[in-house]
Each structure stands twice: as structure tokens, then as C-alpha cells.
Amino acid sequence: MLEIEDLHVEVGGRRILKGVSLSVLAGYTNVLFGPNGSGKSTLLMTIMGFSGYKVTHGRILFNGEDITQMPVTERAKRGIGIMMQRPPNLVGVSLENLVKVTSKDKALASGAAQGLDMARFLERDVNVGFSGGEIKRSELLQLEAQNPCLYLLDEPESGVDLVSIERVGSKVRELLHGTSCAGRRGRAGKAALVITHTGQILDYIEADRGYVMCNGTVMCSGNPRELLQEISKMGYEECIKCKLKLTTVN
Amino acid sequence: MQAEADHRELKRKAEAAREKKAAFGEDIDLETFRSGSKDLERVKRLAELDEEEKRTLLQAGVLPTEEGRSGSFVLMDESVVHASSKAQGVEVMPLKDALKVHEWLKDYYWKGVSPEADKFTARTYLEGADGYFIHALPGTKVSAPVQTCLMLKGKGVAQSVHNIVIVEEGAELDVMTGCSTSKGVERALHLGISEFYIKKGAKLTFTMIHNWSEQIGVRPRTVIVQEEGSTFINNYVALRPVKSIQTYPTARLEGPGCFARFNSVAIAHPGSELDLGTRAVLSGEGSRCEMISRTIATGGKVIARGQMVGKARNVRGHLECRGLILGEGGVQIAIPELEAYVPDLEMTHEAAVGKIAQDQVEYLMARGLSEEEAVGIIVRGFLEVGIRGLPENLKREIDATMERTDMRAI
Incomplete structure (x- = not known):
């Protein structure tokens, strides 16, 4: 579904991504690990097509189509949806209005909002004065309305309190896997690329493949749970050393 | 006798000010306009x-059905075509008639x-202009607004209007x-004098919707005098x-504990110049x-001007002024001014x-909206903030007006 080939990206003249390659198959949930500043968010923002993220080399394929230079709207229309870490405030635009416009379905807004305990936020301006957890839930509500095939989730668990993490985690699970059992996920077609710093979200979702990013490149990939265990035990510094060792050996 | 002496004095001053240019705004040659017709037929009902x-x-x-209104007043050119009140304790009548009825x-x-x-102002005085007189008697509280319409009908007309609103002690009134402008009227001028008096503990909510057309010049002159503990809410909408x-x-907040709020939303289309100021002199503690x-x-x-003058202790004020430029050729000039004449007060402005923040536009685009749709939603939100806090019924009216306004231009 998503194919990233040797992607180099500059932000404000600085090279952030230095040759990232990875892929997400239909029905797969892949996870991105990595220390702060390793380029994880940059990768997601670049896939969505936001301005300020300049692709200097490489390409992004979505369902076989090269979308590297495609406008944001077109990417969204083809089925890519993003949950941002720090979305902008939309003063004067109510969450309800935005959800209605996105979903083109009036009934959805209130029902979905109930599930996320966001009903009382529908009248509020999007993101204005929202807490960390409220932003996550608002983003998920918008994504549910949008109903994409590929979810780009940037740290869904960060800044969320213990009560909300359950809600956020369950909603992410519902959106990604629906009610289908593991073996049938491929047919449902929902795929995801999820950034996680702490790995907490893995308690809620079935992750298929993990990537570790450091310094703008993918250091290694593998079973996400095993990777997380390694990282928890050794820290990211060991990952970097490990990679260096591999390079030397090779 | 005194009244006549006053009139002679004012007339002398007005004569002397016939050529006096206004402090702001492009000058207009009044000689090139004729007076509006003063003898159009009255109607009993707007229907x-x-x-x-x-x-x-x-x-x-302004609703021709008069539904949900506690009174109606319509002036066409310089003729009062209709004046009526449905609410007890609220008088709505032509100012000239009111001056005959109420000696005070x-x-x-x-x-x-x-x-x-x-x-x-000189021309309006010398013309002896008519307009509306709206009077809420002490303690009267009406929730339905009194609606008034000032309409330009004749080509090349300078419409002079003089309005007085008095909200007596403890009363609450919405106007x-x-x-x-009638269809087909090209060049015309509107001069409107408005004097609002809000007595002790009273409240006036005044909403003005300007819906003129391309060749109209508009020079309103408004002063609001507020007594102790009174409230004035002013909403101004000009989208055409x-x-x-x-x-x-x-607004002259003369008594202690007064409150005034001004909300303004406006769009300057190509060829339009909007010099919109708001001034408050806070001399009540x-x-x-x-x-x-x-x-x-x-x-x-x-040109968005705002001036707050603090002259009493414990005065507080905040001025917020935001201007968007959409497309090429637009000009935004923001001139906020704060003046403090005593130490114990706090006034702020921002x-x-x-232009519109690109990250906001792209955020909405990432939800599948086109760039135009995204800009439209953000612009509506931007204006929405300007009329926030209004009573729901008024807000619906203004939303409806915005809906009717050609937003495609943006």
C-alpha cells in the first residue's frame, strides 16, 4: 500500500531524512521507533505532503501511484489520514463543524464523539485550549470521520493520562483492526504507520513490523515487540552502536 | 426661549462648519448630492x-413580516415610511414627532x-434630519429586538438621518x-447621526448590518453616553x-461600573475603503x-482604528484587532491606541x-478538503469570532446575512 524509496527530505534547509526506505502492506500496522529528533514525525508529515518538507531525492508510492509531488488534498482523497502531534488551533471553527464537513455525514459526529468522550467538545473550537489527551481524541474523531485506508499516527499515547490512554488505545485498535480477527485484517485493507516513543500503544494494537529510526535513517527492522524489548533494555544508543558494528562487520 | 437661543447658537456653529473636513476618511463634496425625498407614503405594515x-x-x-420583533422602523431616503412598536414600555417613532410629543x-x-x-454633522443639523426615536421606559425588558432599516432609494441622494435611542434606568433593549440600497441606485451618500443614552443599570445591544453597494459613501457619527452600571454591546457587520x-x-462610559463591548466584522472588497474606528472614553471608576x-x-x-482612553481608577480594557489580507491588492492598517491618565488602570491591545496561516489550511486539506474549502472554513471561523457572545437569535441573523453575502469573492 505504501512504499517509501530512498527518501531524502530537507526542512528549512536542514537535511532531516537521509535515505529512508520502508513499506506498509495493506492490512499491516507498522511501528516506527526512534529517539527524539530522529526524523519520525518528518517522515509522516512528508508522506502527508505538508509544505516545508522538501523531498530532495527518492519517492513515495501509494497503491502503486507516485504521490511524491501530489497536493495534500489529493493524498487525503486517495485514503491517507494523519493524526498530528501538534495540530494548529482553528479559532472560530467548531469541532462539530469540522467533523461534519469531513464525514459528509451528520449522524456520525455525535455517535463517534460519544465513544471518545468528546461530545462536550463538539461545540469547542478545534484544538483551542485542548489538553494533550483531548487533542489525541479530537484527532481520532476527525480520522474516524475521514475514514482513510492508511493511518499515519504520530505518538498516539504521548501526553495522555492513564484514563484516556485506554480510550485512545481502544479507538486506535477499533479504527485499525475493526472487528476483524487478526487473520482477516489484510482483507479489511486498513494499514497504519504508527510512531511510538514509549511503545505503550503496542498494548492495544497488533503491530506487524517495527522500524527503528536514528539520525534520519532506518537503522533496523524486525518484530516490533522484540525491538521494543531491546530498546527498553539497552536504549537507543545501543541501537546505534549495533548498527555501527554491523557496518564494520560488513 | 432658551431652546430657541440654543438652536440659534447651534445653527450658527453648523453654518460655520459647512466646509469643515472630517478628521478621517476621504473628503466628499456634498454639493454634488441632492436631498432625499421627504414625502414617500407611509405603510401600516411592512408587508x-x-x-x-x-x-x-x-x-x-430586517424582516418584512415583523415576526419576532418588538418594533419596526423604516426610513427610505429621508421619509419615514413606517414606525411601530408591539412591546409595552417601548416607544418607536420618528424623531421629529417625538420632539413634539416629549418636551424633555x-x-x-x-x-x-x-x-x-x-x-x-453640520449638514445633518441644518437639514433638520429625521430618523428613529426608540425609548425603553424604566425597568422595561424586551428580548425581541426592535428592527430599523435605513434605505437609500434615489440616485445621487445624500440621505441625512438623526436617530436617538434612550434606555431608561434598569431597562434592556435590543436594536x-x-x-x-435599493437595486439600481449607483451613487449616493448616507449621513447618520446616532445618539444613544443608556441610563443607570440599563443595557443596550445594538447591531448594525451595513449592506450598501459599490458606489455608496457612508459617514455615520455615533456617540453613546453611559450612566452608572450600564452595559452597551455594539455589533457591526459590513460584508458587502x-x-x-x-x-x-x-462610547462615553461616564458612570462607575460601566461596560462596553464592540464587535466588528467587515470585508473590504476591491474598490472599497473601510475606515472603521471604535473609541471608548472610560471616566467612570x-x-x-x-x-x-x-x-x-x-x-x-x-483601516481599523481603536482608541481607549482611561480616566478613572480601576478601569480595565482590552482591544483586539485582526486583519486578513486575501489575494493581491488588499491593504490592512491597524491603529490601536491606548491612553491612560491615572495610574490605577489596565488597558491592553493586540x-x-x-495572510491565513498555511498550517491551518493544510491541516484541513489533510482531512480531504480542497484548498478553497479549507480557506472558506477558516475565514468563516475568523469572522465568527468577531460576533461571538451575541444572543443566539442575533447571531442567527448575522449568520444568515453572511450566508447571503457572496462569500465566493473571498
Whole structure:
């Protein structure tokens, strides 16, 4: 579904991504690990097509189509949806209005909002004065309305309190896997690329493949749970050393 | 005798000010306009007006059915066509008639606005202009608004209007004024003197919808005099093209504990110049004032002035003024001014001009909206903030007006 080939990206003249390659198959949930500043968010923002993220080399394929230079709207229309870490405030635009416009379905807004305990936020301006957890839930509500095939989730668990993490985690699970059992996920077609710093979200979702990013490149990939265990035990510094060792050996 | 001496004195001053240019705004040669007709036929109900006139009323938020209104007043050119009140304790009548009925009204007539302020006030005084007189008796509280319409009908007309609103002690009143131009009127001028008096503990909510057209010049002159503990809420909406508007309503918060709020939303289309000011002089202890202005230049020019003058202890005020420029050719000039004459007060302002934030547009695009849709939603939100906090019914009216306004231009 998503194919990233040797992607180099500059932000404000600085090279952030230095040759990232990875892929997400239909029905797969892949996870991105990595220390702060390793380029994880940059990768997601670049896939969505936001301005300020300049692709200097490489390409992004979505369902076989090269979308590297495609406008944001077109990417969204083809089925890519993003949950941002720090979305902008939309003063004067109510969450309800935005959800209605996105979903083109009036009934959805209130029902979905109930599930996320966001009903009382529908009248509020999007993101204005929202807490960390409220932003996550608002983003998920918008994504549910949008109903994409590929979810780009940037740290869904960060800044969320213990009560909300359950809600956020369950909603992410519902959106990604629906009610289908593991073996049938491929047919449902929902795929995801999820950034996680702490790995907490893995308690809620079935992750298929993990990537570790450091310094703008993918250091290694593998079973996400095993990777997380390694990282928890050794820290990211060991990952970097490990990679260096591999390079030397090779 | 005294009244006549006063009149002679004011007349002398007005004569002397015939050529006096206004402090702001492009000068207008009054000689090139004729007076408006003063003898158009009156109607008992607005429903009796012709379809074209009804449409013009509706465009400015004035309902020809008079439903949900506690009174109605319509002025066409310089003729009062209709004046009625459905609410007990609220008088709605032509100012000239009111001056005959209420001898005391002379104590308010031209006491807020001075005839010699500039050539426009002078002309209005010398014309002996008529307009609306709306009077809420002490303790009267009506939730339904009184609606008034000031309509330009004749080509090349200079319409002079003089309005007085008095809200007596403890009363609460909503007034909605829609200003509009008949189809086919090209060049014309509107001069409107408004004097509002809000007594102790009273509240006036005044909503003005300007719905003029491309070749109309507009020079309103408004003064609000507030007594102890009174509240004044002013909402101003101007979304349609106009040649030029220059206005600088001034609230005088004279009693202690007064509150005034000004909300303004306006769009300057190509060829429009909007010089929109708001001034509050806070001389009553502990008085408060808020000014919120949201304007968009889509090729025209906006000058957003705001002035707060603090002259008493514990006065607080905040002025917020934001201007968007959409597309090429638009101009935004924001001029906030704060003046403090005593130490124990706090007044603040924030002003910002520029384009729509790209990250907001792209955020909405990432939800599948086109760039145009995204900009539209953000612009509506931007204006929405300007009228926030209004009573729901008023807000619905303004939303409906915005809906009717051609937003495709943005």
C-alpha cells in the first residue's frame, strides 16, 4: 500500500531524512521507533505532503501511484489520514463543524464523539485550549470521520493520562483492526504507520513490523515487540552502536 | 426661549462648519448630492411594501413580516415610511414627532454628537434630519429586538438621518439596524447621526448590518453616553462592497461600573475603503471595555482604528484587532491606541495583520478538503469570532446575512 524509496527530505534547509526506505502492506500496522529528533514525525508529515518538507531525492508510492509531488488534498482523497502531534488551533471553527464537513455525514459526529468522550467538545473550537489527551481524541474523531485506508499516527499515547490512554488505545485498535480477527485484517485493507516513543500503544494494537529510526535513517527492522524489548533494555544508543558494528562487520 | 437661543447658537456653529473636513476618511463634496425625498407614503405594515423593497429589507436583516420583533422602523431616503412598536414600555417613532410629543427630548437632541464636528454633522443639523426615536421606559425588558432599516432609494441622494435611542434606568433593549440600497441606485451618500443614552443599570445591544453597494459613501457619527452600571454591546457587520465607510463611534462610559463591548466584522472588497474606528472614553471608576475587530481585505482597504482612553481608577480594557489580507491588492492598517491618565488602570491591545496561516489550511486539506474549502472554513471561523457572545437569535441573523453575502469573492 505504501512504499517509501530512498527518501531524502530537507526542512528549512536542514537535511532531516537521509535515505529512508520502508513499506506498509495493506492490512499491516507498522511501528516506527526512534529517539527524539530522529526524523519520525518528518517522515509522516512528508508522506502527508505538508509544505516545508522538501523531498530532495527518492519517492513515495501509494497503491502503486507516485504521490511524491501530489497536493495534500489529493493524498487525503486517495485514503491517507494523519493524526498530528501538534495540530494548529482553528479559532472560530467548531469541532462539530469540522467533523461534519469531513464525514459528509451528520449522524456520525455525535455517535463517534460519544465513544471518545468528546461530545462536550463538539461545540469547542478545534484544538483551542485542548489538553494533550483531548487533542489525541479530537484527532481520532476527525480520522474516524475521514475514514482513510492508511493511518499515519504520530505518538498516539504521548501526553495522555492513564484514563484516556485506554480510550485512545481502544479507538486506535477499533479504527485499525475493526472487528476483524487478526487473520482477516489484510482483507479489511486498513494499514497504519504508527510512531511510538514509549511503545505503550503496542498494548492495544497488533503491530506487524517495527522500524527503528536514528539520525534520519532506518537503522533496523524486525518484530516490533522484540525491538521494543531491546530498546527498553539497552536504549537507543545501543541501537546505534549495533548498527555501527554491523557496518564494520560488513 | 432658551431652546430657541440654543438652536440659534447651534445653527450658527453648523453654518460655520459647512466646509469643515472630517478628521478621517476621504473628503466628499456634498454639493454634488441632492436631498432625499421627504414625502414617500407611509405603510401600516411592512408587508405592504413592494417585493423589491421587501427583498432589500431582508438583505439587511430586517424582516418584512415583523415576526419576532418588538418594533419596526423604516426610513427610505429621508421619509419615514413606517414606525411601530408591539412591546409595552417601548416607544418607536420618528424623531421629529417625538420632539413634539416629549418636551424633555431637547435635553438629548444633539447633546451627544455636536453639529459642528464636521461638514457631515453640520449638514445633518441644518437639514433638520429625521430618523428613529426608540425609548425603553424604566425597568422595561424586551428580548425581541426592535428592527430599523435605513434605505437609500434615489440616485445621487445624500440621505441625512438623526436617530436617538434612550434606555431608561434598569431597562434592556435590543436594536437591529439594517442599512441597505435599493437595486439600481449607483451613487449616493448616507449621513447618520446616532445618539444613544443608556441610563443607570440599563443595557443596550445594538447591531448594525451595513449592506450598501459599490458606489455608496457612508459617514455615520455615533456617540453613546453611559450612566452608572450600564452595559452597551455594539455589533457591526459590513460584508458587502461599498465605496467608502468612515465611522468612529464613541462610547462615553461616564458612570462607575460601566461596560462596553464592540464587535466588528467587515470585508473590504476591491474598490472599497473601510475606515472603521471604535473609541471608548472610560471616566467612570471600575468601568470596562472590550473591542474586537475582525476584518478581511480582498482587494480593498481596511483601516481599523481603536482608541481607549482611561480616566478613572480601576478601569480595565482590552482591544483586539485582526486583519486578513486575501489575494493581491488588499491593504490592512491597524491603529490601536491606548491612553491612560491615572495610574490605577489596565488597558491592553493586540493587533495582527497578514495572510491565513498555511498550517491551518493544510491541516484541513489533510482531512480531504480542497484548498478553497479549507480557506472558506477558516475565514468563516475568523469572522465568527468577531460576533461571538451575541444572543443566539442575533447571531442567527448575522449568520444568515453572511450566508447571503457572496462569500465566493473571498
